Structures are given as C-alpha cells and as structure tokens.
Amino acid sequence: MKAPIKMYHLKPVVVHDFAVEVPKCMYRLESIHKLKKVDDPKLSVSSPEKKLDIFDQVKQFLKNCQDVPGMAELEAKQCEILEQLAALKQQISTLKKDLLIQNEPASKRTPTVAVCPRVVPNIKALPESLVITANPSSPPYALQLVQRLLQNEIGLVIVSYVHSSVVSLSDAVKSLKESLSSFQPPSGVPVVNVKLIWKNIGSNSEFLLSQTVVSGEVNFLRFLSRLTKTTLTYENDSNALEVDSLLDQCYLLVRTKTKVERSGIIQSLSKALAKASWIAGSNQAGIVDVAAFSAIRQCGISNELNPNLTKWYQKCASLIAS
Amino acid sequence: MVEEVEKTESKKAAKKEAKKAEKAAKKAEHKAADGPSAAPARDEADVSEGRYGTLPLIRSDPSAPKRAFTAAKDLSKALTGQQVWIRGRLHTSRAKGKQCFIVLRQREFSVQVLVNVSEAVSKAMVKFASNISKESIIDVQAKVAQVPSSVAGCSQSEVELVASEVWVVSAAFPQLPLQIEDASRPEKPGDEDSLNIRVNQDTRLDNRVLDLRTSTNQAVFRLEAGVCKLFRDTLASRGFVEIHTPKIIPAASEGGANVFTVSYFKGSAYLAQSPQLYKQMAIAADFEKVFTVGAVFRAEDSNTHRHLTEFTGLDLEMAFQYHYHEVMLTIGDLFTEIFKGLRDQYSREISLVGQQYPAEAFTFLEPPLVLQFPEARTMLKEAGVEVGAEDDLSTPVEKLLGRLVKAKFHTDFYILDKYPLAVRPFYTMPDPQDPKTSNSYDMFMRGEEILSGAQRIHDPQFLTERAKHHGIDIPKIAAYIDAFKYGCPPHAGGGIGLERVVMLYLGLDNVRKTSMFPRDPKRVTP
Numbered sequence: 001m002k003a004p005i006k007m008y009h010l011k012p013v014v015v016h017d018f019a020v021e022v023p024k025c026m027y028r029l030e031s032i033h034k035l036k037k038v039d040d041p042k043l044s045v046s047s048p049e050k051k052l053d054i055f056d057q058v059k060q061f062l063k064n065c066q067d068v069p070g071m072a073e074l075e076a077k078q079c080e081i082l083e084q085l086a087a088l089k090q091q092i093s094t095l096k097k098d099l100l101i102q103n104e105p106a107s108k109r110t111p112t113v114a115v116c117p118r119v120v121p122n123i124k125a126l127p128e129s130l131v132i133t134a135n136p137s138s139p140p141y142a143l144q145l146v147q148r149l150l151q152n153e154i155g156l157v158i159v160s161y162v163h164s165s166v167v168s169l170s171d172a173v174k175s176l177k178e179s180l181s182s183f184q185p186p187s188g189v190p191v192v193n194v195k196l197i198w199k200n201i202g203s204n205s206e207f208l209l210s211q212t213v214v215s216g217e218v219n220f221l222r223f224l225s226r227l228t229k230t231t232l233t234y235e236n237d238s239n240a241l242e243v244d245s246l247l248d249q250c251y252l253l254v255r256t257k258t259k260v261e262r263s264g265i266i267q268s269l270s271k272a273l274a275k276a277s278w279i280a281g282s283n284q285a286g287i288v289d290v291a292a293f294s295a296i297r298q299c300g301i302s303n304e305l306n307p308n309l310t311k312w313y314q315k316c317a318s319l320i321a322s
Numbered sequence: 323m324v325e326e327v328e329k330t331e332s333k334k335a336a337k338k339e340a341k342k343a344e345k346a347a348k349k350a351e352h353k354a355a356d357g358p359s360a361a362p363a364r365d366e367a368d369v370s371e372g373r374y375g376t377l378p379l380i381r382s383d384p385s386a387p388k389r390a391f392t393a394a395k396d397l398s399k400a401l402t403g404q405q406v407w408i409r410g411r412l413h414t415s416r417a418k419g420k421q422c423f424i425v426l427r428q429r430e431f432s433v434q435v436l437v438n439v440s441e442a443v444s445k446a447m448v449k450f451a452s453n454i455s456k457e458s459i460i461d462v463q464a465k466v467a468q469v470p471s472s473v474a475g476c477s478q479s480e481v482e483l484v485a486s487e488v489w490v491v492s493a494a495f496p497q498l499p500l501q502i503e504d505a506s507r508p509e510k511p512g513d514e515d516s517l518n519i520r521v522n523q524d525t526r527l528d529n530r531v532l533d534l535r536t537s538t539n540q541a542v543f544r545l546e547a548g549v550c551k552l553f554r555d556t557l558a559s560r561g562f563v564e565i566h567t568p569k570i571i572p573a574a575s576e577g578g579a580n581v582f583t584v585s586y587f588k589g590s591a592y593l594a595q596s597p598q599l600y601k602q603m604a605i606a607a608d609f610e611k612v613f614t615v616g617a618v619f620r621a622e623d624s625n626t627h628r629h630l631t632e633f634t635g636l637d638l639e640m641a642f643q644y645h646y647h648e649v650m651l652t653i654g655d656l657f658t659e660i661f662k663g664l665r666d667q668y669s670r671e672i673s674l675v676g677q678q679y680p681a682e683a684f685t686f687l688e689p690p691l692v693l694q695f696p697e698a699r700t701m702l703k704e705a706g707v708e709v710g711a712e713d714d715l716s717t718p719v720e721k722l723l724g725r726l727v728k729a730k731f732h733t734d735f736y737i738l739d740k741y742p743l744a745v746r747p748f749y750t751m752p753d754p755q756d757p758k759t760s761n762s763y764d765m766f767m768r769g770e771e772i773l774s775g776a777q778r779i780h781d782p783q784f785l786t787e788r789a790k791h792h793g794i795d796i797p798k799i800a801a802y803i804d805a806f807k808y809g810c811p812p813h814a815g816g817g818i819g820l821e822r823v824v825m826l827y828l829g830l831d832n833v834r835k836t837s838m839f840p841r842d843p844k845r846v847t848p
C-alpha cells in the first residue's frame with residue numbers, strides 16, 4: 001500500500017468485493033471447498049447438517065484404506081477432531097439456548113432461515129420450463145414415477161406433443177401420455193412446466209440445456225437430482241459412486257440387444273437390491289429405482305426378473321397407481 | 323401449344339426473329355440439298371408406310387380410331403410383351419445409326435422408346451422419329467420389353483418400349499426458349515462439378531407454359547391444390563360454411579393506402595385487399611363459422627421474395643363462446659390437419675420438389691405449440707436480442723425466433739399469442755387483464771409469419787372508441803361499424819396466403835415459385 005517513493009495515491013479502479021451474479025444457465029455444483037472448512041465455527045453454525053456428511057465421508061475414507069500405513073495416527077487425529085466437533089456442537093447448542101432465551105424474534109427467524117435454503121434452490125435452480133424429447137419406441141416411464149414420487153416437492157406439469165416424424169403412437173405410449181398429462185400436482189408446490197415431445201430420435205430421450213443437448217433418461221434424472229434436494233438426491237450419500245454406476249447400467253440396459261447382455265445387468269441390479277426393499281439400500285424409492293424401473297419397462301422384460309426383483313418391480317408399479 | 327415465343331415487342335425480340343428466319347432458311351436449303359439423296363431410299367418401297375407421320379389436326383372427327391392408351395406410370399414388368407398405345411411428350415431423342423432412342427415424358431413420368439430398324443420398321447421411319455422436335459406430343463404404338471440393365475434417367479427404369487408406330491400429334495417449335503432439363507436441374511449449393519446451367523427466374527416466368535412442365539413444378543402445384551383441398555375438407559368437416567365475398571369493394575377495407583383503384587362506370591371502386599369485413603358480416607348474419615378461398619389484392623410496391631400483388635387468400639372467421647382461444651386452437655388444429663395430410667398423402671410430391679430444391683423436411687407438433695409474446699421476448703433476450711414490451715417483431719427477429727423455437731421445440735410451426743395492443747389494428751380486442759396486450763395471435767412457418775389474427779371488437783361503441791384512439795376518420799369506416807349495430811356474437815379469425823404457405827412448407831426461396839402466374843409490381847404477364 002505504501003509506496004517507497006512519493007507518488008499519488010490512487011484509489012483502486014476495480015472494486016473486487018461485490019457480489020457476483022452467477023449465471024443460472026449451467027449446472028450448479030455443490031462447493032467442494034466448503035467441506036474442508038468445517039472446523040471453522042462460523043460455518044458449522046450456518047450449516048449444521050454438513051457435519052454428518054463429514055462423518056460419513058471420513059468413515060468411508062477409513063473403510064477404504066484400512067491397510068494404509070500410519071493408520072493409527074490418523075485414527076488418533078480423527079478422534080481428536082471428533083472431540084473438537086463434539087465440543088463445538090456443545091458450544092452451538094448452548095449458544096442456541098442462549099438465543100432462544102434472550103431473543104424471541106430471532107429464534108422465530110431461524111427456522112425460516114433453515115427452511116429457505118431447502119426450498120428456494122428447489123425452484124430457482126430448475127428452469128421454469130423444460131423441453132424433453134422422447135422416442136416413442138422407448139417411452140420415459142421415469143417421468144411418471146418422478147412425477148408421483150416428488151409430488152410434494154416439485155410439481156411436474158407435463159404437456160405432450162407429437163412431432164411430425166411420428167405418424168402414430170402405440171397404445172402403451174398413449175396411456176403413458178394420458179397418465180402424465182392428467183396428473184395434477186398438489187397446490188402450493190413449486191411447478192415446473194415440462195413440454196414432452198414425442199419424436200423419432202436416436203437415444204431414448206433428450207433435452208436441451210441452454211443450447212446443449214443432454215441425452216439419456218438417466219442423465220435427465222441426474223440433472224433433476226443435482227439441481228434439487230429431494231429424495232432423489234444421492235450425491236452426498238456414502239454410496240454415491242455405486243449409485244452412479246447403477247444408473248449407467250440402467251442406461252445400458254435400454255440399449256442391449258440380446259438376453260445374455262441384459263441378464264448381466266439385471267444381475268447387478270438384483271445384487272444391489274439384495275434383501276432391501278429398494279435398490280441401493282435406502283429405505284425409500286430413490287433415483288436408481290426410478291431409472292431401473294423405467295429401463296425394465298421400456299424393454300418389456302419384466303418376465304425376465306428373479307422373484308425378488310419382480311416383487312420390487314411390482315412395488316414400483318404400485319407407486320404409479322397410487 | 324405454340325409458345326408465345328414470337329412476341330415481337332422489343333428490339334431484342336425482333337433481332338431474335340431475324341436470326342431465326344435466317345436459320346430456318348439455312349435449314350430449308352440443307353433439306354433441299356438432302357432431298358435427292360433421301361429420295362432413292364424412299365424408292366425402295368417403304369415397309370413402314372402408314373406406320374409413321376404427322377397426324378392431321380385432331381378436330382374430334384367421329385371416324386377417328388378408338389384406342390385405349392396406357393399411362394406411362396403404369397408401365398412395368400408385368401406388361402412385358404404387350405402392345406400398348408401411349409401418348410406423351412418427346413423429352414429427348416438420340417439417333418444412333420439404325421436406332422433411335424426417344425425418352426417419352428408424361429408429367430413426371432418418363433419411359434424410353436426404341437425405334438429400331440427391323441422387318442416392320444424402315445430406315446426412313448427411324449429418320450423421321452429422330453427428327454421430331456423436342457416437346458412435341460406424339461402417339462406411339464409399342465411393345466413393352468424388359469431391359470437387361472435399368473434405364474438411367476427414366477422413371478420407368480425397368481422396361482422400355484419397342485415402337486412399331488410413331489405419329490406426331492402436335493409438333494413443337496424446334497427452338498425452345500428454355501430447355502426442360504436446364505429448368506429441372508437440381509440446385510445443390512457447393513456442388514461445383516456438375517453442370518451449372520440454370521434458367522433464371524424471369525426466363526422461367528416469361529415462358530411459364532414450358533417451365534411448368536418440369537416435374538418439380540408439376541409437384542408444387544399439385545401440392546398447392548392439396549393444401550387448398552385439405553383446408554376445405556378440414557373446415558367443412560368442422561361445420562364451416564364456404565362463402566364467396568366480393569372482390570370489387572366500395573372503400574378500402576383495412577388501412578387504405580395499399581389498394582388498387584379500378585374505374586367503375588362513372589366513379590371508381592377498389593379491389594379487395596382482404597375479405598375480412600365480409601367474413602365478419604357473415605358472422606353477424608349468424609353463419610357462425612365461415613371460410614372463403616379467393617383472390618386478394620395488395621397494391622404494395624414491395625419487391626421481395628414473399629410479396630405478390632395478387633394472391634390466393636384462405637380466410638376463416640368463427641364465432642366463439644367465451645374465449646378466443648377456441649378459435650385460435652381451431653386454426654392451429656386446422657394447420658396440423660393440413661400438415662398431416664400433406665405428409666401422408668403428398669410425400670411423393672414433397673420428395674420430387676426436394677430433388678430439385680433440397681430443404682429440410684417440415685416439422686410440426688400435435689397439438690401445435692403456443693408461445694406467449696413475453697415468452698418469445700425472454701427467448702430472444704437469452705439470444706441477445708432485446709425487444710420492447712410494446713414493440714412488434716421485425717422480419718429478421720422473427721426469423722431468429724423461428725430458429726430458436728426450432729432448436730428448442732423441434733417445430734417449424736408455432737403460434738405466438740398475446741401481441742402488444744399497440745402494434746395491432748384498431749379492431750383488435752384488448753386483453754381484459756392487461757390493457758397493453760391484445761387478444762391477437764400470429765402463426766409462423768419456418769420463422770416467417772403466415773397468419774395474423776385476433777378477436778375482433780364486436781361492439782359498435784367500443785369499436786368507435788378504439789378507432790378514434792387510432793385517429794381513424796369515423797365516417798370512412800361507418801359501414802364497418804354499422805355491421806355490428808344489430809347484435810353480433812364474439813368472433814375471431816385469420817387468413818393465410820396459399821402461395822406463401824406452400825413456399826414455406828416446401829422450404830422454397832421465392833413465392834413466385836409457388837404462384838402459377840405470379841403478379842408483382844414488375845410483372846403482369848403472362
């Protein structure tokens with residue numbers, strides 16, 4: 001700041017500390033840097049739920065590298081951190097208590113603050129309207145499931161159009177079209193208008209994201225899950241990688257041609273389901289269930305499933321009916 | 323069939339004429355020189371005598387032979403070995419020693435005819451066949467024969483005809499102002515290798531009779547008839563009534579500046595620039611749903627690719643219950659029906675035109691896409707073009723919007739709803755919720771406006787008020803306002819230009835290509 005020679009002191013020409021408006025036309029990714037700064041008390045106050053993620057991540061990290069040398073040291077360090085965190089939590093809870101007692105209106109505001117970041121991004125991050133193109137030969141049943149699964153979080157209002165490249169629709173597609181357009185989301189839920197165009201295209205479905213074509217039903221589900229915080233969101237789950245690979249399997253399933261190819265994929269799905277009620281071990285229907293159900297239905301291979309998967313498949317189907 | 327080649331109006335034409343005469347004289351000389359050498363051949367008793375020649379002028383003589391003719395498009399392997407009569411135009415002929423190959427054309431169909439010296443066919447007959455001028459109409463009796471390898475350049479490539487009789491029905495002048503091959507050569511941008519002979523637009527239009535013979539033009543005008551037919555059929559099936567409105571009108575119906583004045587006995591009258599007033603009067607007279615097909619005149623001195631001074635207007639008007647969207651969606655569905663009909667029934671015509679003028683196939687959605695004006699503005703804004711809330715879209719902006727919509731919604735046809743009130747005519751009904759917008763809509767094909775419609779004001783008082791607001795002289799439009807005096811149902815409508823719709827559907831670059839005898843500020847002939 002202080003120049004060695006006497007010179008004019010100039011005011012900075014460019015002011016840096018103003019809010020930069022981030023364009024909304026791209027994916028919004030979770031900041032990966034936030035996670036590192038968890039021991040900063042300020043941050044942990046504003047996002048208490050982040051701590052859980054750290055726990056999980058650390059746990060998994062430890063699981064994955066059990067036979068790494070210096071494990072003991074790490075473990076000790078972790079214990080230390082955990083203690084620190086516990087202390088912090090204590091601090092926070094006392095702080096909260098203090099606030100509750102001292103200042104009534106402030107406490108009233110805190111829950112709204114806690115709610116806001118959950119709901120507001122839900123609407124803001126998603127474009128108001130989406131255009132999805134789908135091939136009638138492999139109809140996106142996922143939309144039907146998503147519409148019903150997320151009905152209390154996002155209201156998907158779907159209007160169907162038939163493109164001139166399609167001369168007539170099959171009965172299965174017609175009934176799907178009916179069911180999609182007749183669905184009424186409960187009032188008060190943020191609405192996303194979807195224009196579904198039935199067109200003869202190569203991939204099973206695609207949509208346009210600010211001039212970039214994103215193809216594949218599975219990728220649409222990923223897009224939806226990343227921009228919103230719903231039951232479909234899996235990115236912060238411990239098994240995010242497994243979920244991603246399962247989604248890829250679903251994507252491939254639609255493109256398979258022989259029974260042998262298919263059976264391999266179905267087996268991996270079956271393995272992921274195991275004895276749980278939903279695939280990928282969660283206690284409610286998630287993104288993989290949606291993708292897998294749609295893929296199986298598109299291929300019309302519900303009779304190739306083992307009893308366990310069949311049970312699961314019927315459970316998915318009942319979700320639509322309800 | 324003789325062309326208007328001989329029009330000797332300008333000096334140029336006179337010069338041409340002189341040249342032609344000179345050439346003809348030379349030819350005659352040549353023939354005279356040939357005469358003696360040809361004579362001995364004839365002496366050797368022509369075996370084909372009475373099997374070729376020029377028919378006397380057909381004047382519907384009762385003693386004329388009754389023959390069954392076969393259409394070129396029906397010639398196939400199945401008819402092999404059969405004798406057929408066929409009448410068509412001589413497209414090209416090529417003599418090769420004792421053989422003469424003729425390509426016979428019937429509209430877009432063609433077949434190869436072989437005149438071969440044989441027991442029944444003399445050398446003289448082959449010579450006669452090879453000397454028939456192009457574009458003459460000839461009758462041929464021939465035997466259908468299979469060919470070892472398919473005939474290139476003919477639509478009936480599996481068979482050829484071996485002629486036994488050749489008669490000229492109507493001879494064409496030997497010199498053609500344009501060659502059919504040149505006029506039907508495909509336009510492939512960037513293809514430098516192929517022959518680059520084109521017939522320019524004015525030559526085509528000056529010799530429209532010849533130009534219309536190309537398969538492309540045949541297809542274009544068949545498709546145009548199809549649009550008209552589908553328009554009528556669809557509307558008739560929905561309870562519309564076809565009406566015919568006068569084309570000579572007492573006063574300018576819309577703006578006023580762009581009307582043609584015609585002398586009308588002692589006074590003057592105008593040519594209708596839109597049947598709108600009469601459509602509306604039919605509604606006020608309880609016809610409920612009406613449409614009309616007829617000529618519309620615009621005295622606009624605009625020499626663009628999409629303006630004509632006379633074109634065919636397809637107009638409709640419809641009374642509705644409570645919301646003008648009932649009408650807008652009816653019109654939208656009408657277009658969908660037309661497009662579907664064209665796609666399903668006229669695919670051959672579309673592909674024929676596509677061979678000469680390649681274009682992307684026309685795409686549309688069912689039900690049609692409806693965009694609100696503000697939505698269109700946001701789309702344009704995202705693309706970097708700002709349009710004011712009360713501004714109209716300029717032609718380039720409309721084109722851009724068309725491209726944006728195509729990219730996003732995969733459709734070449736869409737409806738733009740809720741235009742700002744300021745850019746619409748005085749009789750447009752304002753939106754009840756927002757005084758700045760109106761109950762009006764435009765429809766677009768490939769980014770060009772084809773229809774502009776709205777809910778009309780059907781209340782005489784309100785109409786007067788709106789007209790005053792626009793600074794219109796009330797006495798001048800008194801007749802229009804009076805039409806609503808005795809009660810009129812709420813109604814809306816719109817009109818399209820047939821030529822423009824066909825042009826845009828086929829992706830052609832000029833409306834003159836889809837008007838059979840176009841009229842523009844620079845052309846009133848032929």
